[in-house]
Amino acid sequence: xxxxQEIEARKNKAELALYKAQINPHFLFNTLNAxxxxxxxxxxxxxSAIVKFSNILKYMYSDxxxxxxxxxxxxxxxxxxxxxxxxxxxxxxxxxFESRADxxxxxxxxxxxxxxxxxxFKHGVSYRSESFIHVLMQLDEGNRLSFRCSNSxxxxxxxxxxxxxxxxxxxxxxxxxxxxYTLSITEEEHKFDVLLIIPLLE
Numbered sequence: 001x002x003x004x005q006e007i008e009a010r011k012n013k014a015e016l017a018l019y020k021a022q023i024n025p026h027f028l029f030n031t032l033n034a035x036x037x038x039x040x041x042x043x044x045x046x047x048s049a050i051v052k053f054s055n056i057l058k059y060m061y062s063d064x065x066x067x068x069x070x071x072x073x074x075x076x077x078x079x080x081x082x083x084x085x086x087x088x089x090x091x092x093x094x095x096x097f098e099s100r101a102d103x104x105x106x107x108x109x110x111x112x113x114x115x116x117x118x119x120x121f122k123h124g125v126s127y128r129s130e131s132f133i134h135v136l137m138q139l140d141e142g143n144r145l146s147f148r149c150s151n152s153x154x155x156x157x158x159x160x161x162x163x164x165x166x167x168x169x170x171x172x173x174x175x176x177x178x179x180x181y182t183l184s185i186t187e188e189e190h191k192f193d194v195l196l197i198i199p200l201l202e
Contacts, residue, residue, distance in 0.1 A: 028060070031053060031056060031081070031084065034049075034084060034085060034087075034088050035049055035050070035053055035084075037088055038087060038088060043087070045087045048087065049084055049087050052080045052081075052083055052084040053084060055077075055080050056077065056080055056081060056084070059073070059077045059080075060111075066110060067109065068107040068108065068109060068110075069107060069108065069109075069110040070105075070106075070107055071101055071106050071107065071108055071145075074108060074110060074113065074114075075099055075101070075137070077114065078097070078113060078114055078117055078135075079097065081114060081117065081118070082095065082097050082117065082121075082135075085121045089125060090127055092126055092127060092128065092129060092130055092131055093125050093126070093130075093131045093132065093133065094130075094131070094132040094133070095132070095133045095134075096132075096133070096134045096135065097135045098134075098135065098136045098137070099136075099137045099138070100136075100137065100138040100139070101137050101138055101139050101145065106139075106145070106200050107200070108145060108198070108200070109172070109176055112169060112172060112173070112196075112198075113137070113147050113196070115165045115166065115168070115169045116147070116149040116166075116169075116194045116196065117133075117135060117149060118165065119149075119151075119165065119166065119194075120133045120135070120149050120150075120151035120192075121133060121151075123151065123154065123192070124151025124152045124153070124154060124192065125151075125152075125154075126152065126154050129154075130152075131151070131152040131154065132150075132151065132152050133149075133150070133151045133152075134148075134149070134150045134151070135147075135148070135149050135150075136148045140197065142199075143199065143200050144197050144198065144199055144200065145197070145198050145199075145200060146195070146196075146197050147194075147195070147196045147197075147198075148193070148194065148195050148196075149193075149194045150191060150192065150193045150194070151191070151192050152190060152191065152192075153187060153188065153189065153190050153191055153192045170183065173198070176198075177198060177199060180199055181196070181197060181198045181199065182195065182196065182197040182198075183195075183196050184196075
């Protein structure tokens with residue numbers, strides 16, 4: 001019985017490593033596209049963007065290899081990503097990123113929350129009409145982390161529902177938490193909303 005459990009545990013760990021590795025090229029491709037657009041337009045924000053991109057790479061190829069990471073490091077990475085994306089946005093998009101968990105000494109699996117933020121920027125931004133991205137993270141009762149990411153619905157909600165990155169995250173969540181998590185994705189006429197609630201791992 002012990003051998004069977006050990007084999008299953010190693011199998012799950014290998015699958016987790018595979019899914020996490022598959023995320024990185026996805027992020028790299030999308031971030032490079034944003035940076036390339038700034039270079040093409042000879043934006044005066046390019047230098048700042050390159051610095052942020054360097055920090056993102058540092059996280060992706062060092063910190064994200066850990067099984068668990070301090071939430072402060074994860075939040076800093078998300079903020080770097082949001083700042084980089086905001087460099088290419090115009091006045092039509094409102095971005096609000098709010099965290100009530102910065103000072104907490106807790107750890108979470110890396111590279112889970114960012115996928116929802118990336119999808120919000122990919123599908124929720126419009127350059128011609130008013131759009132928004134709202135992100136809120138906080139600790140709930142019962143030692144759980146609540147993460148909500150909402151964005152305007154610009155007609156690509158079906159793709160946002162079924163993207164490769166989102167399916168990857170669903171598989172990671174099942175391997176990490178079994179059934180002990182909540183992932184709720186809802187679509188309204190002008191809004192796409194994701195709510196993720198996960199237990200804090202010890």
